Amino acid sequence: MTIFRTRRQFLGASASLAVAASLGAITRPTHAAADAAENIQAQSLAPGFTLLSGAGCNVLALASPEGTLMVDGGFQRHSARLLAAVARATGSRKVNTLINTHWHPAQTGSNETLGRQGAQIIAHEITQLYLARAVASVDYTGLYGPLAEKGRPRITTRTTGSLQFAGRRVDYGYLPAAHTNGDLYVHFPDANLLVAGGPVCSDSWPLLDWRNGAWLGGLAKAHEKLVAMVKPETRIIPSHGPMIDGATLARHHRMYADFHEKMVVFQNRGYDSGDCIAQRPLREHEAIFGDPAAFITGSLQSLNLAYSPD
Ligand SMILES: [Zn+2]
Numbered sequence: 001m002t003i004f005r006t007r008r009q010f011l012g013a014s015a016s017l018a019v020a021a022s023l024g025a026i027t028r029p030t031h032a033a034a035d036a037a038e039n040i041q042a043q044s045l046a047p048g049f050t051l052l053s054g055a056g057c058n059v060l061a062l063a064s065p066e067g068t069l070m071v072d073g074g075f076q077r078h079s080a081r082l083l084a085a086v087a088r089a090t091g092s093r094k095v096n097t098l099i100n101t102h103w104h105p106a107q108t109g110s111n112e113t114l115g116r117q118g119a120q121i122i123a124h125e126i127t128q129l130y131l132a133r134a135v136a137s138v139d140y141t142g143l144y145g146p147l148a149e150k151g152r153p154r155i156t157t158r159t160t161g162s163l164q165f166a167g168r169r170v171d172y173g174y175l176p177a178a179h180t181n182g183d184l185y186v187h188f189p190d191a192n193l194l195v196a197g198g199p200v201c202s203d204s205w206p207l208l209d210w211r212n213g214a215w216l217g218g219l220a221k222a223h224e225k226l227v228a229m230v231k232p233e234t235r236i237i238p239s240h241g242p243m244i245d246g247a248t249l250a251r252h253h254r255m256y257a258d259f260h261e262k263m264v265v266f267q268n269r270g271y272d273s274g275d276c277i278a279q280r281p282l283r284e285h286e287a288i289f290g291d292p293a294a295f296i297t298g299s300l301q302s303l304n305l306a307y308s309p310d
Contacts (some may be wrong), residue, residue, distance in 0.1 A: 040085040045235065045243075046191055048166055050089040055082040057105035057239050060186075060195050061089055064166035067096035071195045072239075073110025083110060095119050097165065099172060100153060101197030101239070103127040103178045104137070104209075105144050112151035121152035122161070124174055126182030137180075137209050138298065143231070158185075166255045175199055178222035179206060179239075181213030185226060192265075194230055195237045199223065200249065202241030203288065205295035208302045215302035222261045223253035255285055263299055267307065273297040 003100045041053045052059040055074025059082060064067040068090045074082045093113050100107050100123040108131060117122055123131075131152045134143040146152075155161075158172040168190045175183040179198030187193040199206055199222040208214040230236065230246035237243055244252075262281045271279075273296060282292040289295075 040081050042085050042089045044089070045193065047076065048090075049188075049191060050086070050300055051237060051243070052089070053081060055079070056109065058194075058195075059086075059239050060237055060239075061086045062166055062168070062188075063090035063092060067094035068092055069097040069099070069165045069170070070095050070110070070114075071099045072101055072107040072197075073098060073114065075106055076109035076112075079110040079113055083113065084287050097122065097125065099170075099184065099186050100127055100131075101186065101195065102183045103130040103135070103145075104180065104198065106239075107150075108147065109197075111153075112148050115148070115150035115152070120155055121151070121153040122155045122163075122172070124182035124184050125156040125158050126180075126213075126244075127184075128153045130155045130180075130182065136211065138211050139207055139209055145263055154291040175218070175222035175225060177213050177215055177218030179214050179219065180209045183222070185229075187229060192231065192234050193237070194226065194234055196226055196239070196249075198239045200226070200236065200238040200242045200244075200252070201289075202238040202248075203290075204240055205289050206239075208295075210298055210302035210305055215306045216256070216260050216263060217303075217306065218301040220253065223249065223256055227253050232257075255282075259299070263296075263303055267300065267303050269301075273300050276300055298302045 008100050014250065040052055043051045045051055048063045050061045052061060057072055057074060059074055060071040068086060071084060073079060091163060096119055098114050098119050098121045100121065111121060131145055131147045134145050136143055148153050162169065162171045168188055171187040172184045175185060175197065182199050183199060185197050199219055206219065208216060208219060227250045230249065232247040234246040236246065236249050244310040259281055264274065266276045266279065276296050286292060
């Protein structure tokens with residue numbers, strides 16, 4: 001008989017048992033609307049930079065004479081169309097560098113193809129670890145991974161890293177416990193452009209993968225960190241939705257910080273998720289971000305895991 005020493009261990013183990021019955025298929029992508037697009041849309045942002053949408057998440061491509069740098073790779077089922085669109089936009093079929101902002105399927109679906117073709121793949125060290133095993137998540141049903149060895153990141157960071165590409169500086173860094181347990185931002189300071197990764201969504205509520213380390217405090221802290229990095233006019237690519245600027249990101253930060261404070265009060269009152277939803281703590285933001293019920297429920301789950309004594 002298995003003994004669970006802590007509530008957290010019990011929750012993790014029972015969740016793993018539940019997914020064991022439905023091995024394999026990922027049937028419920030959270031951002032279903034983003035996944036539904038038939039065509040990949042390409043938008044030129046600056047010389048060399050192209051934003052691609054419609055593959056499951058926003059993807060950035062930066063062209064160079066030696067090949068292309070991509071940030072994120074869409075779902076695997078869209079990868080061939082995405083890579084064809086990247087080749088059209090950059091004039092090169094070769095992708096020599098891929099940065100994964102995190103390990104979710106919407107970001108890592110081109111890893112195996114590009115890794116086999118020789119691209120170097122960069123990610124947070126937790127992303128590397130998670131792509132080497134089968135993982136359950138509140139982002140999907142079933143399990144994801146492991147990816148073939150060539151599709152896994154070889155270059156990792158625990159904190160920050162930097163490289164030069166096409167004569168530009170590319171800085172990347174860790175956003176702890178914000179959306180998963182291994183989120184990176186990717187900053188192009190010369191171009192005044194930031195790929196924010198999973199924590200930032202511009203027209204929907206972000207997912208908190210609370211089964212894999214994310215919590216509401218981490219989401220708010222990630223916004224604080226990103227706001228400190230950018231200028232009001234910096235262009236910011238969210239994981240989902242249209243680009244925003246630094247001033248808008250600062251408003252998002254205040255929204256999440258205020259919401260975090262409200263949720264801690266609700267939690268201390270012993271509210272369940274239905275009680276929290278009934279208070280409509282995000283009512284003035286619903287017109288932009290939509291129904292917050294799932295986000296509120298996930299936020300409470302994340303707070304309960306973060307604050308409950310083990
Ligand atoms: Zn994600």
